[in-house]
Amino acid sequence: MKHYDLFIGGAAAKPQSGVWFDSINPYTGEVWAKIAKADSNDVSAAVASAKAAFEGWAGTHPSQRGRLLYKLADIIEANAERLAEIEVRSNGKLYAEMLGQLRYLPQWYRYFGGLADKIEGAVLPTDKANIFNFTRYEPLGVVALITAWNSPLLLLSFKLAAALAAGNTAVIKPSEFTSASALEFAELCVQAGFPKGVVNVVTGLGAETGQILCRHPDVAKISFTGSDATGAKIAEQAGKDLKRVSLELGGKSPNIVFEDADQEAAVMGAISGIFAASGQTCIAGSRLLLQSTIHDKFMARLLEVARAAKVGDPMNPDTNVGPVATEPQYKKVLGYLDIAKKEGAKCVLGGGPYTGPGAKGNLFVEPTIFTGVNNKMRIAQEEVFGPVLAVIPFKDEAEALAIANDIPFGLAAGVWTKDVGRMIRMSEKLRAGTVWVNTYRAISYMSPFGGYKRSGMGRENGQDEIYEYLQTKSVWIATETAAVNPFVMR
Numbered sequence: 001m002k003h004y005d006l007f008i009g010g011a012a013a014k015p016q017s018g019v020w021f022d023s024i025n026p027y028t029g030e031v032w033a034k035i036a037k038a039d040s041n042d043v044s045a046a047v048a049s050a051k052a053a054f055e056g057w058a059g060t061h062p063s064q065r066g067r068l069l070y071k072l073a074d075i076i077e078a079n080a081e082r083l084a085e086i087e088v089r090s091n092g093k094l095y096a097e098m099l100g101q102l103r104y105l106p107q108w109y110r111y112f113g114g115l116a117d118k119i120e121g122a123v124l125p126t127d128k129a130n131i132f133n134f135t136r137y138e139p140l141g142v143v144a145l146i147t148a149w150n151s152p153l154l155l156l157s158f159k160l161a162a163a164l165a166a167g168n169t170a171v172i173k174p175s176e177f178t179s180a181s182a183l184e185f186a187e188l189c190v191q192a193g194f195p196k197g198v199v200n201v202v203t204g205l206g207a208e209t210g211q212i213l214c215r216h217p218d219v220a221k222i223s224f225t226g227s228d229a230t231g232a233k234i235a236e237q238a239g240k241d242l243k244r245v246s247l248e249l250g251g252k253s254p255n256i257v258f259e260d261a262d263q264e265a266a267v268m269g270a271i272s273g274i275f276a277a278s279g280q281t282c283i284a285g286s287r288l289l290l291q292s293t294i295h296d297k298f299m300a301r302l303l304e305v306a307r308a309a310k311v312g313d314p315m316n317p318d319t320n321v322g323p324v325a326t327e328p329q330y331k332k333v334l335g336y337l338d339i340a341k342k343e344g345a346k347c348v349l350g351g352g353p354y355t356g357p358g359a360k361g362n363l364f365v366e367p368t369i370f371t372g373v374n375n376k377m378r379i380a381q382e383e384v385f386g387p388v389l390a391v392i393p394f395k396d397e398a399e400a401l402a403i404a405n406d407i408p409f410g411l412a413a414g415v416w417t418k419d420v421g422r423m424i425r426m427s428e429k430l431r432a433g434t435v436w437v438n439t440y441r442a443i444s445y446m447s448p449f450g451g452y453k454r455s456g457m458g459r460e461n462g463q464d465e466i467y468e469y470l471q472t473k474s475v476w477i478a479t480e481t482a483a484v485n486p487f488v489m490r
């Protein structure tokens with residue numbers, strides 16, 4: 001049994017509470033690690049360590065910050081298999097998926113490492129005589145990075161690479177369900193040579209450790225990935241405390257298939273939108289909007305492919321669908337299956353717990369498809385975060401758009417069509433932070449990602465993100481000094 005301590009000031013630190021909690025392998029149901037529970041003293045120690053490191057890190061030459069981020073990227077690459085296995089043990093997602101993420105992760109550190117010494121202010125023309133005015137971008141200070149359990153190190157890297165490149169120091173609070181990988185990751189930061197205190201990790205429950213961290217007066221910004229319910233609470237408190245906040249929240253994304261689309265590609269896109277990662281992705285294409293003219297034929301092929309999906313051990317390379325990650329999540333998913341049935345949606349695949357070949361532990365849900373869904377139903381409006389697809393028919397482009405946008409969320413949308421004009425019209429009118437056309441689930445460190453509406457605020461990835469971790473200073477220098485009337489504005 002592995003015991004994980006906290007990570008504060010560049011080293012493992014025992015929790016002052018003396019309490020450790022269980023990390024459970026969702027596939028086997030067994031406790032595989034004990035994780036330290038940080039109390040307010042531990043959080044204060046982590047924030048103090050990050051605060052003490054801030055001046056030095058912010059003052060480190062940006063090229064040197066970049067070099068360390070590059071070095072970290074190489075170390076992550078060398079540890080990808082090991083870290084991917086830890087992720088699978090914690091959240092039960094497919095090893096193939098987690099290894100793909102881990103092998104991709106170094107790119108975030110290289111991209112933002114490269115950007116670190118290209119953060120440029122500007123010399124601005126002004127209307128004032130004899131004034132030289134320029135802007136500087138400066139880091140914020142200590143940032144709190146709080147993440148969800150579904151892709152722990154990927155979600156962390158979406159934040160950490162930019163935050164560090166910009167010159168901030170960090171206190172990370174990973175999900176209580178998947179804490180181990182962040183603690184292992186922090187050790188790699190030491191190997192890379194980051195100064196003590198630049199990266200710290202506190203582990204514990206959200207409503208305890210997470211909340212204490214968010215409220216700490218020395219935390220300048222909270223960058224959060226998780227549910228809209230928690231995001232709203234954090235934003236409310238951050239408003240009272242006047243802290244900056246950025247939020248990456250849930251979704252209920254429409255995947256829209258028109259009659260002129262490449263049908264086989266769209267079927268695969270629909271499957272990848274909902275059954276990959278057992279539907280536990282914020283960008284799940286959990287509402288499949290099908291043009292009525294192709295509905296029955298499309299469904300026949302979709303069901304054929306979905307039925308062939310292999311459920312089982314996430315470490316097995318042949319497995320397509322693994323368990324749900326946590327017991328609360330499992331119960332939530334089953335609850336939505338009941339809700340959908342009561343609402344009158346027609347269950348055409350699955351619809352309950354999976355106990356067939358490959359199942360182990362108690363957290364498998366059958367890949368499930370409901371047809372005849374009306375967009376007003378809860379199964380169409382609320383995020384399930386499991387392998388559950390709601391299929392909604394539509395007549396034409398206008399109706400597809402109306403249904404797609406009639407939702408509180410706006411994280412992503414998929415469009416399948418060969419009509420170039422429609423691609424452009426749809427991408428303009430869909431109210432979502434990401435629109436994919438004839439593809440789905442494409443993400444890159446180079447392209448901004450984030451939500452409209454209740455899916456969040458702020459952007460991660462791409463050059464946009466660096467400004468989430470910077471503040472602008474405007475500097476005014478008089479080129480000729482003169483004694484002027486002090487009682488009027490210059």
Ligand code: NAD
Pocket residue numbers: 146147148149150151155173174175176204205206207208209210211212214225226227228229230231233234248249250251281282283383385411451455456
């Ligand atoms: P969650 O909101 O329950 O928890 C997220 C994190 O917040 C965890 O680390 C948790 O410990 C912490 N937390 C909980 N309450 C807190 C509080 N009061 N103060 C501070 N921290 C607190 O979400 P989850 O179940 O871990 O993750 C699933 C959700 O995350 C889904 O809604 C999913 O769509 C969303 N998600 C969004 C993105 C994105 O980039 N938009 C990516 C992945 C997941």
